[in-house]
Amino acid sequence: MRxxxxxxxxxxxxKCIGCHTCSVTCKQAWTNRAGTEYVWFNNVExxxxxxxxxxxxxxxxxxGGWIRKPxxxxxxxxxxxxxxxxxxFSNPKLPSINDYYEPWTYDYETLLNSPQTDTFPVAxxxxxxxGKDMNVEWSANWDDDLGGxxxxxxxxxxLKGIEDKVKLEFEQTFxxxxxxxxxxxxxxxxxxxxxxxxxxxxxxxxxxLVDQDRCRGWRMCVSGCPYKKIYFNHKTxxxxxxxxxxxxxxxxxxxxxxxxxVGRLRYIGLVLYDADxxxxxxxxxxxxxxxxxxxxxxxxxxxxxxQRAAEQAGIPGDWIEAAKKSPVWALINRYxxxxxxxxxxxxxxxxxxxxxxxxxxxxxxxxxEDAEDRVNLFAAIDTLRIPVEYLANLFTAGxxxxxxxxxxxxxxxxxxxxxxxxxxxxxxxxxxxxxxxGEEMYEMFRLLAIAKYSERYVIPTAHAEQAHALEELATxxxxxxxxxxxxDLFGEGSGYPTPVAVENFRMLQxxxxxxxxxxxxxxxxxxxxxxxxGKGTPEGLFPPRDEGGS
Amino acid sequence: MNVFLWVIVxxxxxxxxxxxxxxxxxxxxxxxxxRSSQLYEDRLLRLGSPLFHFGMLGVVGxxxxxxxxxxxxxxxxxIDDHLYHYAAVGGGLVAGFMALVGMSILIYRRRTxxxxxxxxxxxDKVMYAFLAxxxxxxxxxxxxxxIFSLGGExxxxxxxSVWYRSFLAFQPDADLMAEAPIGFQLHALVAFALFALWPxxxxxxxxxxxxxxxxxxxxxxxxRDDRPLGNAAPRRGWDQVPR
Numbered sequence: 185m186r187x188x189x190x191x192x193x194x195x196x197x198x199k200c201i202g203c204h205t206c207s208v209t210c211k212q213a214w215t216n217r218a219g220t221e222y223v224w225f226n227n228v229e230x231x232x233x234x235x236x237x238x239x240x241x242x243x244x245x246x247x248g249g250w251i252r253k254p255x256x257x258x259x260x261x262x263x264x265x266x267x268x269x270x271x272x273f274s275n276p277k278l279p280s281i282n283d284y285y286e287p288w289t290y291d292y293e294t295l296l297n298s299p300q301t302d303t304f305p306v307a308x309x310x311x312x313x314x315g316k317d318m319n320v321e322w323s324a325n326w327d328d329d330l331g332g333x334x335x336x337x338x339x340x341x342x343l344k345g346i347e348d349k350v351k352l353e354f355e356q357t358f359x360x361x362x363x364x365x366x367x368x369x370x371x372x373x374x375x376x377x378x379x380x381x382x383x384x385x386x387x388x389x390x391x392x393l394v395d396q397d398r399c400r401g402w403r404m405c406v407s408g409c410p411y412k413k414i415y416f417n418h419k420t421x422x423x424x425x426x427x428x429x430x431x432x433x434x435x436x437x438x439x440x441x442x443x444x445x446v447g448r449l450r451y452i453g454l455v456l457y458d459a460d461x462x463x464x465x466x467x468x469x470x471x472x473x474x475x476x477x478x479x480x481x482x483x484x485x486x487x488x489x490x491q492r493a494a495e496q497a498g499i500p501g502d503w504i505e506a507a508k509k510s511p512v513w514a515l516i517n518r519y520x521x522x523x524x525x526x527x528x529x530x531x532x533x534x535x536x537x538x539x540x541x542x543x544x545x546x547x548x549x550x551x552x553e554d555a556e557d558r559v560n561l562f563a564a565i566d567t568l569r570i571p572v573e574y575l576a577n578l579f580t581a582g583x584x585x586x587x588x589x590x591x592x593x594x595x596x597x598x599x600x601x602x603x604x605x606x607x608x609x610x611x612x613x614x615x616x617x618x619x620x621x622g623e624e625m626y627e628m629f630r631l632l633a634i635a636k637y638s639e640r641y642v643i644p645t646a647h648a649e650q651a652h653a654l655e656e657l658a659t660x661x662x663x664x665x666x667x668x669x670x671x672d673l674f675g676e677g678s679g680y681p682t683p684v685a686v687e688n689f690r691m692l693q694x695x696x697x698x699x700x701x702x703x704x705x706x707x708x709x710x711x712x713x714x715x716x717x718g719k720g721t722p723e724g725l726f727p728p729r730d731e732g733g734s
Numbered sequence: 735m736n737v738f739l740w741v742i743v744x745x746x747x748x749x750x751x752x753x754x755x756x757x758x759x760x761x762x763x764x765x766x767x768x769r770s771s772q773l774y775e776d777r778l779l780r781l782g783s784p785l786f787h788f789g790m791l792g793v794v795g796x797x798x799x800x801x802x803x804x805x806x807x808x809x810x811x812x813i814d815d816h817l818y819h820y821a822a823v824g825g826g827l828v829a830g831f832m833a834l835v836g837m838s839i840l841i842y843r844r845r846t847x848x849x850x851x852x853x854x855x856x857x858d859k860v861m862y863a864f865l866a867x868x869x870x871x872x873x874x875x876x877x878x879x880x881i882f883s884l885g886g887e888x889x890x891x892x893x894x895s896v897w898y899r900s901f902l903a904f905q906p907d908a909d910l911m912a913e914a915p916i917g918f919q920l921h922a923l924v925a926f927a928l929f930a931l932w933p934x935x936x937x938x939x940x941x942x943x944x945x946x947x948x949x950x951x952x953x954x955x956x957x958r959d960d961r962p963l964g965n966a967a968p969r970r971g972w973d974q975v976p977r
Contacts, residue, residue, distance in 0.1 A: 265948050272944075273787040274772065274780045281773050281849075313774065314848040376952035379944030384956040395956075397763035400942045401770050418774070418853070421767035434958075646958065 186459040187483060187494040189503055190370065190390035190534055191433060191452065191643070192512045193442070194522045195363055196632060197540040198594070199449035202361035204228050204325065206441035206450075210365075213440045214427070219419025221287030221312045224324050225426035226441045228363045232340040232574065233327045236364075237283040240412040241341040241526070247277045248410030249373050249529030250466065258467050258530060260373055262407050268379060277407040281418075285322040287312040313418075330359050342577040346570060358543035358571050362578075365441060366413040366426035367525065367533035368392050370457065370481070371466045374425070377408025383423070388646070389454075390534065391428045399423050410529040434646035442641065451635075453510030453642045454503060455534070456483040456494060466530045472583035474527035481532070482517055485510070506644035511631055512536070519620075519628045521590050523579035538632070539579055539587055541594040543571040556602045558614050561595035593618045593628075601629050739923070740911040744901055747930040754933030755941065768939040774849035778839055786836025792829025793872070796822065801898045805891045815889075823880050830873045837866060861935040864928040871921040879917060888915050894922065 210226040227236045235241060243249060247262040262268070262277055290307040298305035311318040327336040337343075337357070368385075372392050375383040382398035383405055385391070394405075394414075401421040405414045414425045429439035433452075437443065442450040458481055465477035483490040485507035494504050507513065515522040515538065522536035541561075548564045549555040565572065565588060572591065576584040600614040600622070615625040631639065759766065772779050800822060808818055841862060844850050879888060897910035911919065932938070 269944070269947060271784075274783040276780075278772055278776070280776050315852060316848060372953060375954055378954075379947040380942065381944075381946065381950055381954050384954040387955050387957045397766075399767065400939060400944070401767035402944065403770055403772060416770070416773050418771070420764070421769035422764075 185493050187456055187490065187497040187499060188390065188459045189388065189499055189507065190455045190457055191428060192455045192534040192536070194451040194512050194515045194536045194538065196449040196538040197360055197362065198538065198542055199447040200361040200363060201447055202228055202230065202329065203446050205444050205446050206363055209444040210441050219417040220415065220424060222281065222284045223415040223417070223424060226363065226365045227324055228361050230328050230330055231360055231362050232337040232343055234336050234339060236324050237279045237412050239339065239341050243410055243529070246279070246407065248408060248412070249531055250371070252467055252469065252530065256467055258463070260377055260408060262377070268377065268404055272379065272402055275403045275407055278403055279406070279412065281313060285324060286318060288318055288320060330357060333357060342574060346573050358546065360540040360542060364411065364413070365535060366392065366428070367411055367531065367535045368428055369534060370462045370532035371530065373531050374405040374409040374414050377404040379404055389433065391430050392425070393427060393430070394423050394425055396422050410526065410531065433643055436643045436645040438641040438643060448640065451511040451515060451640050453512035454507040454644065455510065455513055455516070456485050456490060456507050457481045458483055462532055466532055471528045471581040474530065475524060475580050475586055478524060478527060478532050479517060485513065500647060503644045506642050509642045511635065511640060511642060514631060519593070521593055523586060523590065525579060528581035537579060539575045539590055541591055544568055544591060556598050558596055558599040558617070561598065562592055565591045565595065593620070597625055597629055600625050736908040736912045740897065740908040741906045744926050747926040750930040751932055755938065758933045758938060766938055766942065769936045771850045771853055774853070775843060775847045778843040782836045782839030782843060785832050786840055789829050789832030789836055792825065793833055796826050796829060800891070801895050819880070823876060826876045830869065830876060834869055834873060837869065857935050861931055861937065864924055864931060868921060868924045868928055871917060871924060875917045875921055879915060890918060894918050
């Protein structure tokens with residue numbers, strides 16, 4: 185047993201309203217730079233729909249992820265090492281910018297500089313790739329809310345095999361939203377595809393990152409990732425990907441997408457897993473067994489033996505404690521309501537989803553029946569094969585049984601909690617029908633519906649014993665080492681940057697020890713503008729007048 | 735003049751090549767990339783890039799054999815001048831032609847595809863000029879010199895190659911180059927200029943050919959940076975507590 189810790193996420197799709205706040209805040213934080221205009225570390229797709237980039241799930245076309253060879257070993261679907269090196273001069277399976285979309289801006293200057301005219305001036309869209317005028321024909325969420333569903337949603341790869349059963353007439357269509365970030369897989373095919381070895385999985389928390397100094401821009405990772413969550417920055421010539429906001433995670437706060445999620449549908453926590461079992465689980469023959477195989481890799485943090493092994497593997501005590509409280513662990517293994525996205529890619533993804541019950545509930549409600557009655561809901565889950573099969577194509581490689589089980593649990597929770605909320609006696613036969621106790625069901629309800637910030641995000645900080653080196657604490661005797669010396673040999677800005685704490689300390693010291701308040705003779709002047717009424721020239725507000733006069 | 739052209743200039747270029755690469759690697763690892771433009775355009779690249787690159791691999795291989803292997807060695811293993819000549823000209827023509835056609839496609843693409851053109855830097859253009867000149871001059875030497883014998887017989891293995899090896903051994907014999915035909919002289923000068931430019935262009939990607947990929951494990955694990963959190967750089971003096 186080789187215990188490793190993985191920072192993981194679960195998203196509760198029933199709560200997603202498709203507002204794209206996660207995408208927008210993520211973009212503002214990470215990809216609002218030149219070269220990353222088309223890059224969405226987080227995006228929200230309407231399903232059924234094409235996804236981003238278009239039809240990325242069609243691995244016959246894009247060749248992402250792993251396949252199991254007849255001899256039982258895993259191989260990159262796009263080919264082995266030699267094939268990768270021989271095709272390095274022109275990547276055969278790289279999505280072009282048109283499979284994402286051509287990013288654009290508007291020529292706002294024509295609005296500002298327009299003379300008075302009878303008609304309104306128009307700001308024309310300009311391509312950010314070529315700088316020329318362009319027609320906006322596609323974007324990151326063009327088929328949002330089933331927009332153009334006849335044309336686009338019908339091409340959804342996940343509808344293969346059930347397309348004759350799915351009616352895409354607008355009023356009969358079910359839909360839900362699927363927010364996606366990098367999966368931070370246990371068996372990442374992007375890292376395996378990288379010829380330079382620049383993509384690595386962090387030992388401490390399993391976050392998959394691109395070393396920007398080692399990336400040489402071969403672009404094999406973009407093809408290798410079946411989720412197409414590695415993007416090529418066309419200005420710097422380097423690959424970039426979702427970082428799980430590791431600078432935030434390291435200090436114990438959730439990712440930007442989770443922090444800003446309006447529906448509070450994201451959960452972050454640790455999962456302990458046995459690294460020795462990963463490859464074996466990923467190579468299992470039956471695609472339908474991959475979901476269970478991956479769950480079998482996870483280790484119960486309450487098991488004393490696991491705790492001992494984790495300690496031996498150098499996992500700090502507070503991390504083991506956090507793993508016990510992890511909402512992700514609870515949703516995946518205790519309540520078994522979270523499912524992985526596309527386990528059939530064999531990358532062992534670590535961002536899991538609670539499938540939405542809403543398509544089923546909506547149908548029941550539309551028929552005028554009681555949509556919170558267990559019997560009605562269970563019957564609907566059994567008869568409404570289309571949403572269930574569709575969800576199974578997304579989350580369990582087409583195996584409907586686990587999806588059925590999860591939906592029934594959610595439906596049972598719905599009826600069980602209604603009795604409690606209405607002050608009736610809880611019906612213990614409802615949780616029993618899905619193999620749970622009433623207490624468990626209530627706990628699950630708490631976690632899914634009313635869990636507070638600290639319960640949804642259980643994030644241990646990076647090694648507490650290193651806190652003395654944290655920037656703003658600066659409990660080491662740092663001050664005496666800064667200033668002086670030869671650090672500014674090449675002028676201002678050379679040498680090591682002065683930490684903010686030290687800078688503040690020196691400014692405070694200057695202020696406390698200077699003789700004059702407003703204009704110390706040897707320092708730049710400081711004056712309190714709040715006390716200035718705009719008349720006259722208080723001393724120190726303006727530089728001294730040149731006495732020579734000119 | 736001979737000493738200037740065939741001793742001073744080559745060594746200067748070599749020095750810039752070596753020092754430039756060390757400098758670039760230490761100060762600009764982030765800029766060390768192929769700067770691929772495949773995202774913009776795929777069709778022409780798919781044709782031109784492999785043609786050019788595989789052609790260039792052949793060209794480089796041919797130069798290594800032609801410049802570094804003395805005539806006496808090939809004779810010792812029983813390859814006479816005639817056989818060598820055929821192999822060299824044949825291989826050189828195929829590889830050179832591939833590189834030339836590939837490069838023409840790539841330059842055409844770079845000029846006509848809008849996004850690719852606007853992503854082209856001045857350094858790229860200068861580098862293309864020298865690279866194209868070197869390839870064209872090299873082809874000229876092969877075709878005109880070795881096939882049609884324009885400007886008289888010249889066996890570069892007795893002249894240029896010997897000079898090159900003396901140059902690498904730091905005992906340069908400038909006279910050997912001075913006697914070479916003008917085509918060879920120009921080709922050598924352009925090539926040395928290209929070497930001097932090399933560290934400052936995207937050509938640096940040649941030195942990151944990812945051969946390690948063949949032997950490394952598929953998934954790379956790395957520990958979090960040893961740097962302490964925050965932007966304070968580690969200072970000299972006490973080592974950090976081992977962990």
